[in-house]
Amino acid sequence: MSEQQLIPHLFRTEFSKITSVLCKFFGIEHIEIAEDIASDTFLSAVETWSYKGLPQNPTAWLYTVAKNKARNYLHHNNIFIQKIAPEIKHTSTDVEENEIDLSEKNITDSQLQMLFALCHPVIPVEAQIGLSLRILCGFGIDEIANAFLTNKETINKRLFRAKEKLRTEKVEIEFPTSTEINRRLETVLTTLYLLFNEGYFSESSDNVLREDLCLEAMRLNYLLIENEQTNLPEVNALFALMCFHASRFAARKNENGEIVLYEDQDENLWNKELIERGAYYLNQSSHGNKISKYHLEAGIAYWHTIKADTKEKWENILKLYNHLLQIQYSPIAALNRTFALSKVHGQQTAIKEAEKLQLINNHYYYSLLGELYKEIDNNKAKENFQTAYTLAKTQTDKQTIKKKMDEL
Amino acid sequence: MDEYALIMRHEDGTKIASPEQMQIWMKQTMDWIGSIAAQNKFVSGTGLPFADAKVVGHNNVVTNGPFGDIKETIGGIITVRADSIEEAIEFAKGSPVLQGEGNTVEVRRIAKRDEMH
Numbered sequence: 166m167s168e169q170q171l172i173p174h175l176f177r178t179e180f181s182k183i184t185s186v187l188c189k190f191f192g193i194e195h196i197e198i199a200e201d202i203a204s205d206t207f208l209s210a211v212e213t214w215s216y217k218g219l220p221q222n223p224t225a226w227l228y229t230v231a232k233n234k235a236r237n238y239l240h241h242n243n244i245f246i247q248k249i250a251p252e253i254k255h256t257s258t259d260v261e262e263n264e265i266d267l268s269e270k271n272i273t274d275s276q277l278q279m280l281f282a283l284c285h286p287v288i289p290v291e292a293q294i295g296l297s298l299r300i301l302c303g304f305g306i307d308e309i310a311n312a313f314l315t316n317k318e319t320i321n322k323r324l325f326r327a328k329e330k331l332r333t334e335k336v337e338i339e340f341p342t343s344t345e346i347n348r349r350l351e352t353v354l355t356t357l358y359l360l361f362n363e364g365y366f367s368e369s370s371d372n373v374l375r376e377d378l379c380l381e382a383m384r385l386n387y388l389l390i391e392n393e394q395t396n397l398p399e400v401n402a403l404f405a406l407m408c409f410h411a412s413r414f415a416a417r418k419n420e421n422g423e424i425v426l427y428e429d430q431d432e433n434l435w436n437k438e439l440i441e442r443g444a445y446y447l448n449q450s451s452h453g454n455k456i457s458k459y460h461l462e463a464g465i466a467y468w469h470t471i472k473a474d475t476k477e478k479w480e481n482i483l484k485l486y487n488h489l490l491q492i493q494y495s496p497i498a499a500l501n502r503t504f505a506l507s508k509v510h511g512q513q514t515a516i517k518e519a520e521k522l523q524l525i526n527n528h529y530y531y532s533l534l535g536e537l538y539k540e541i542d543n544n545k546a547k548e549n550f551q552t553a554y555t556l557a558k559t560q561t562d563k564q565t566i567k568k569k570m571d572e573l
Numbered sequence: 574m575d576e577y578a579l580i581m582r583h584e585d586g587t588k589i590a591s592p593e594q595m596q597i598w599m600k601q602t603m604d605w606i607g608s609i610a611a612q613n614k615f616v617s618g619t620g621l622p623f624a625d626a627k628v629v630g631h632n633n634v635v636t637n638g639p640f641g642d643i644k645e646t647i648g649g650i651i652t653v654r655a656d657s658i659e660e661a662i663e664f665a666k667g668s669p670v671l672q673g674e675g676n677t678v679e680v681r682r683i684a685k686r687d688e689m690h
Contacts, residue, residue: 484600487607491615499611506604521612 172214175223176207177377180303183231183267185275188300190235190265193282194332200300202238206231228267235265276301277388277395278338284353287334292327293356294363295320302381311371312363312378343394350395354403354459357382361407372422376414383407390446401450402459408443409466412436424561432472440470461489465501479508496524500533512537528556532566543573574654576616576683577661581648581668584675601669602649609653609664616652623648645677652683 180203187199209230210223220226283296291313298304298312310320341349364378386404389395416434419425447463464485468478486502499522507515516537524530531553538546550570557563590598609615623646626638638646648670655661658680665678 480600483607484603487603487610490607490610491618494610494613494615499613502607502611510604518608518611521608 171219171223172207172211175210175227177303179224179227180204180207181276181301182272183227184300184303185279186265186267186272187231187235189275189278189338193336193338196300196328196331198238202231202234205234209234232265232267273388273391274340275338277392278340280353280385280388281341281349282331282336282338284349284356285331285334285336286349286352287336288327288330290352290356290359292323292330293352294360295324296327297356297360297385298378298381299324301385302377304377304381308374312367312374314367340394346394347397350389350397350400353389354399357386358403358459360385361410365410372418379407379411379414383411398450398453398455399457399459401446402457402463405443405445405447405450406459406463406466408439408446409463409470412439412443412470423564426565427469435470443467443470456488456492458489458492461485461492465489474508476509479505483509496522496527497529500524500527500529504533504536507537512539512541516541526556528553528558528562528566531556532569535566535569539573547573574656575685577653577655577658577664578679578681578683579651579653579661579665579668580679580681581650581670582645582677582679583648583670583673584645598669605667605669606651608667609651614654614664616654618649618651620649621647658682 183203183206184199187202188196191198206227210227214220214223279301280297283300284293288296295309295313298309299306304312306317306320306324310317313320361379361382364375364380364382367375367378383404386400386407389400390404412435413427413430415436416430416432417425417427443463444467447467450460450463465482468482468485471478483502483505486498486505490498490502500519503515503519503522506518516534519530519534519537522530531549535546535549535553538549540546547570550566550573554563554566554570557566606615606618623638626646628636628638630636653661653664655664661680661682665680668678670676670678
């Protein structure tokens with residue numbers, strides 16, 4: 166890896182580690198100090214390395230510098246003496262003896278605890294995702310703004326308010342107690358799920374960034390799997406779901422960056438290794454007797470890794486959607502269920518069911534109707550695609566619908 | 574919007590169906606419930622298998638199954654959301670239980686928490 170690539174790469178991976186450890190050390194109310202010291206460390210790295218070249222072990226270099234900077238901060242900052250020092254009393258009253266622990270174990274523990282702190286129900290879910298991207302994934306503000314299709318000011322404000330909230334609510338950076346873990350884990354999993362979807366379905370044109378979002382969601386999810394207390398069935402199910410989706414990264418966009426629909430994808434571009442990993446974790450998720458929505462969605466995603474249209478495939482998908490809708494309704498699940506129904510019981514039956522949904526502001530609804538009327542009544546199919554085209558907001562969606570119309 | 578209970582009654586719970594038949598019914602029931610859920614009108618459901626069913630009577634007399642003196646027996650209950658009793662009736666009409674002659678689905682509005690009943 167060249168220096169040009171190495172620094173951003175190290176920034177991503179090490180920024181989050183250093184920030185988490187420092188934040189854990191200082192307390193969440195001083196989250197900005199932790200961020201500043203980490204940023205400052207990378208600034209020093211860029212300055213020093215461009216003159217002297219890369220050190221032998223860049224990571225160790227960063228840790229030493231971060232530790233020194235933190236120590237200097239402790240020495241020179243009055244605020245620290247007055248405010249933090251009395252709080253850091255569990256280890257020692259003498260500031261000098263407080264060693265910042267950047268061991269692998271403490272890094273993992275701090276990151277996990279930060280994950281729980283940042284995904285705290287007191288802050289809105291959008292802010293949880295933003296903060297996680299910043300603190301745990303080392304994303305820059307402009308990258309986060311790009312991912313959310315908004316501007317830097319909005320993201321800055323959102324993150325600022327969220328940090329304020331964490332401070333005023335006195336959220337602790339700690340592992341939840343065993344009685345609390347399930348409830349808290351639910352919020353964490355929702356955030357990771359949305360973080361992944363943000364990358365997978367985002368309209369952002371930056372493909373590398375979108376894939377990075379997905380990979381980061383997977384990395385954080387994997388932290389939970391590696392920890393015995395959080396290695397729970399739904400955690401494995403969510404990871405399986407991400408693996409199955411991620412396996413189609415290369416196949417779902419063509420060279421012009423346009424979405425390739427599932428049925429038109431080249432199976433050879435599907436990542437077999439990720440499919441196998443998904444299957445492994447889906448299997449792991451079957452211990453225990455709770456079926457979460459992640460189990461069902463992972464099950465649906467699993468059946469989609471088999472390209473051939475078989476009766477068994479669609480019957481299973483239909484069954485899983487039936488179950489998923491009972492746990493959590495969403496318009497998209499209702500539409501997908503109706504599509505599966507058409508594969509099992511035919512288009513006529515599905516048309517009747519589709520018309521009951523009446524999702525009249527949803528362009529996917531009309532696309533589905535268009536699809537279902539195909540060959541049965543091509544005029545009606547066309548009419549529905551036309552409505553879908555008018556309702557669709559993005560260029561990508563309009564293109565997809567246009568193609569369907571042309572095929573009629 | 575009100576909630577309604579759809580109570581499925583079987584005329585004769587002692588009839589034994591083949592495993593294949595059971596499987597078909599299961600699928601049909603799941604599709605029926607899925608259809609209601611796809612309209613965001615499903616609240617909850619409870620299946621009531623006949624196996625091991627007991628009836629505790631007067632003086633704590635326990636008998637097997639709900640099938641002695643009572644002719645009809647309840648196979649399951651689902652709760653749905655509906656704008657009117659008519660809409661709830663439309664949902665009930667889709668129940669595969671009605672394929673059995675003599676079987677019924679009773680539609681009952683669920684009392685609101687503070688309502689007198």
